[in-house]
Amino acid sequence: MSGSRARAHLFIALCYACTLVVVLSSCWLFLSNVDQLVPAETVQTTDTESWRTETLSRRFAGGFWEDPAFWRSMNLSVFTATLTALLAALIGIPAAYALTHYRIPGRGIIDVLFSSVIVLPASAVGLCLIIMFQYGPLHGLQENLGFQVPHTLLPGLVVAQLVLALAMGLSAWRAAFAGVNPRFEHVARSLGSSRWRTFWTVSLPSAKSGLIAGFILAWVRALAEFGAVLIFCGTFRELPVSRFPGWAKDLQMQQADYLSVGMWVEIEFGNIEYGFGIAFALVLISAVSVYAIHRIGGKGYVW
Amino acid sequence: MKNAPDPSLPRRRAKTWAIGLAGTGFVLLLLAALRVAAGEGGVGATRLAVLGVGSGAGAAVLLYRQHMLWPAICVSATLGILATYLVFVGSTAVYLGWSDAAYFFGQERLWARVWLTVWTATISTGLSVILGIPVGYALSRLRFPVPRLIATLIDLPVMVPAAAIGALLFGFVRTPPVRNVLDAMGLELAHSATGVIFVQFVVTIAFAARLMKASFDAVNPRFEQVSRSLGASLPATFLHVTLPLAKRGVMASLIVVWARAAAEWEALMLFVGGTEKQTDVLPFAIYLDWNGGMMGWCVSMSLVCVLLAVATMGAMRLIGGRSYVW
Numbered sequence: 001m002s003g004s005r006a007r008a009h010l011f012i013a014l015c016y017a018c019t020l021v022v023v024l025s026s027c028w029l030f031l032s033n034v035d036q037l038v039p040a041e042t043v044q045t046t047d048t049e050s051w052r053t054e055t056l057s058r059r060f061a062g063g064f065w066e067d068p069a070f071w072r073s074m075n076l077s078v079f080t081a082t083l084t085a086l087l088a089a090l091i092g093i094p095a096a097y098a099l100t101h102y103r104i105p106g107r108g109i110i111d112v113l114f115s116s117v118i119v120l121p122a123s124a125v126g127l128c129l130i131i132m133f134q135y136g137p138l139h140g141l142q143e144n145l146g147f148q149v150p151h152t153l154l155p156g157l158v159v160a161q162l163v164l165a166l167a168m169g170l171s172a173w174r175a176a177f178a179g180v181n182p183r184f185e186h187v188a189r190s191l192g193s194s195r196w197r198t199f200w201t202v203s204l205p206s207a208k209s210g211l212i213a214g215f216i217l218a219w220v221r222a223l224a225e226f227g228a229v230l231i232f233c234g235t236f237r238e239l240p241v242s243r244f245p246g247w248a249k250d251l252q253m254q255q256a257d258y259l260s261v262g263m264w265v266e267i268e269f270g271n272i273e274y275g276f277g278i279a280f281a282l283v284l285i286s287a288v289s290v291y292a293i294h295r296i297g298g299k300g301y302v303w
Numbered sequence: 304m305k306n307a308p309d310p311s312l313p314r315r316r317a318k319t320w321a322i323g324l325a326g327t328g329f330v331l332l333l334l335a336a337l338r339v340a341a342g343e344g345g346v347g348a349t350r351l352a353v354l355g356v357g358s359g360a361g362a363a364v365l366l367y368r369q370h371m372l373w374p375a376i377c378v379s380a381t382l383g384i385l386a387t388y389l390v391f392v393g394s395t396a397v398y399l400g401w402s403d404a405a406y407f408f409g410q411e412r413l414w415a416r417v418w419l420t421v422w423t424a425t426i427s428t429g430l431s432v433i434l435g436i437p438v439g440y441a442l443s444r445l446r447f448p449v450p451r452l453i454a455t456l457i458d459l460p461v462m463v464p465a466a467a468i469g470a471l472l473f474g475f476v477r478t479p480p481v482r483n484v485l486d487a488m489g490l491e492l493a494h495s496a497t498g499v500i501f502v503q504f505v506v507t508i509a510f511a512a513r514l515m516k517a518s519f520d521a522v523n524p525r526f527e528q529v530s531r532s533l534g535a536s537l538p539a540t541f542l543h544v545t546l547p548l549a550k551r552g553v554m555a556s557l558i559v560v561w562a563r564a565a566a567e568w569e570a571l572m573l574f575v576g577g578t579e580k581q582t583d584v585l586p587f588a589i590y591l592d593w594n595g596g597m598m599g600w601c602v603s604m605s606l607v608c609v610l611l612a613v614a615t616m617g618a619m620r621l622i623g624g625r626s627y628v629w
Contacts, residue, residue: 008537015441019453022438022508026456028481029505033474091380098377110381112620113388116612119562121586122465122569124605127593131602132394140340163391166384196373226464226569231593260464267470267573279467286462287455294451294458 030283036276037061062266062274069237070278072256076153077223079251080258084161085219088169092218093211096173097199101185117167122227125163129232133159151233153248157258160232161222169218176210177203213293220289223282226260235261317369324362325379331355392609399602407603417607420584423496424565427503431511431564432557439515440541444524461509468506469573498575499582503564511560518552519545551623558622562615566608585611 037060064070098104099111117125132138133149142148149155180203188198204211235257236244244254257265259282266275332355338348366372399407407413438457447453460468475481476492485492492498522545530540546553568586575582577591585604592600 004534004536011538011541012445015437015445018434018437019441019447019457019512022434022512023453023456025475025481026460026509028478029460029468029471029475032478032481033471036474091384094377094380095384098374098381102374102378104378104381108620110385112613112616113385115619116609116616117388119559119566119612119615121566121589121605121608123586123589123593123601124566124608127589127601127605128391128395128609131398132391135398136394137337137340138390138394140342141336144339144342144344170384194370194373196370199373220462224462224464226466227590231590260466263464263470264466264573276470279463279470282467283459283463283471287459290458290462291451291455294454 030280033276033279037273037280039273060273061277061280062271064274064277064281067274069256070262072252072254073259073262073278074281075251076157076253076256077259079253080153080157081161081219081222084158084165084222085169085215087158088162088166088218088222089211089215092166092169092214093173096170096177097203099170100174100177101203114167114170117163118171120163122164122225123231126160126228126231129160129163129228153236153244153253156233157229160228161225163228164225165218165222168221169214172214172217173207173211176207176214179210180206209296213296216289216293216296220286220293224260224286225258226264229258230261230264233258233261235265237262237265314369317365318371321362321365321369321371321375324358324365325375328355328358328362331358395602395606395609399599399606403599404603404606407599413600413603413607415580416583416585416588416604419496419499419580420565420586420611423499423584424503424561427500427507427564428511428557428561430500430504431508431560432515434508435511435515435556435560436553438512439517440519440545442512442516443519457509457512459509460505465506465567465569466573469502469570472502472505472570472574492575494576494578495581499571499584502570502574503567506567506570507560507564510563511556514556514559515553518549518556521552522548555619555622558615558619562612565611565615 039059039062099107104110130150133142138149147155149159184202184206185198188202189195193201237255237257239255241249241254248254256262259278263275263278263282266272266278331351335348335351335355338344338351363372363375366375396404441447442454442457476485490497490501492501526544526548527540530544531537535543565584566586567584568590571582571584571587572590577583577587583591585608589601589604589608592604
């Protein structure tokens, strides 16, 4: 039997080794970029026609924490992501409950369509959104009612994030409700509780941890949105302050970019240290949130 | 009798009435919105909207008296999302139109890009599944010292913005262990299909590991214990018991990983860069043509992407993966 045991050990060692490779690569993916935060000695900042003055560059991580535009972007990102997650929860939790508890004709097709959003490219999402809101009846509706969805802070950013955040949240919330033993609900119903009361006092508390994990998931996913926001909303940093509504100025969100888009702009325009500073800030936020999801114990779904 | 439904109306008939009222309200609101959109607002549209809201409120009152308001809200949320999704995809199809669709779908350039997407995604899926199966098995069956930290580290590349991954890959391939491996294999990543495969692999490996873990979790460990107790070695048990039992899950995960690889764009944009016929996989090509102002191209390609996503998810469901556990 020693040969068998040796083979078993080899097999287990192989599995551990593969996991180790994946985990270490993930660490290395982040750690190997720390030196990007430190500017090289011979960076040229002579271009006076550049889109930003040279006071920001040539410092550790571009000194992004002292830049008011970064904090305005942070305000904007956290505010809209929270709004998106709340909206997704408001629509998604009842929908998830319906999909797990009630018979809806064509549920298989609905399943396929909802889960297909998760594997839709962000560029396709952005493009479909632009066409949905800029052409056809919805455009006429916006014109005649005097509001605008694309390229705006409030409906625009939230709509762009909502697509994927809702799809992700739905998958998590459905898994959370599917994990509740239906017996408890049947008992509550047979004892005379109404459907709402059964939901509120039995299903909701039983699925609580999964629902919270799903909410965090939707929030992180909204914050991590890049492609749809880039195509649907673009950047706001070049707009004059007068173009922003009053509430945006009150909440310090004018002339700010969605963090991921801001990071991309900085890197594309050669402000490497600053861009990587934002990237690491985003990684830190995501890491804390993902850890929280695992800590709360969201399981049964992928993220 | 707080919990008894209103006896004055039989339940089934109440349901029919409520559905009829709510449907009428929806249609009236839609008509009002269409009139406003066409620039014919004013009193007529307002009247339609008020009627629609009133009809919906009537349905709500009826349902409330029958103690069915909550299920109705849940089902309408689902149907609302479904309707929005159909408008979302349908407006693109309507925008393109039949004749343009026939033109663009007959173009060599489109199919070359589809083919590029298909073969790069297939190779990267193969690679990430080869690594993902052992990792998934380890996550499912073996013990780890700090499980949550490890799970977080594995998940993290999917949960940070994909554009950030693209930026971070620059440092990753530049530093010694990875650079030496890449140099030894003679891989050129910038502006090449190899780079596309590399990025897709990096982005999907976490997906593959997670999905494989879910598939192996679904296998009852008792069967493995029986096999082991009858004298089969662990690798033999894995090959002849665990893997066949998890086959459906593994196949379903394979499809999802493939779909996710075929949907990768943001990291490509920063790390690999756009080159015609080399790196313009569909999602990236949409962005490139969008910047070039070629609306017909990008709309037709995003329709292909939508069809691919729906087809892969449909295939996954047919194989028997539960879509919400995917």
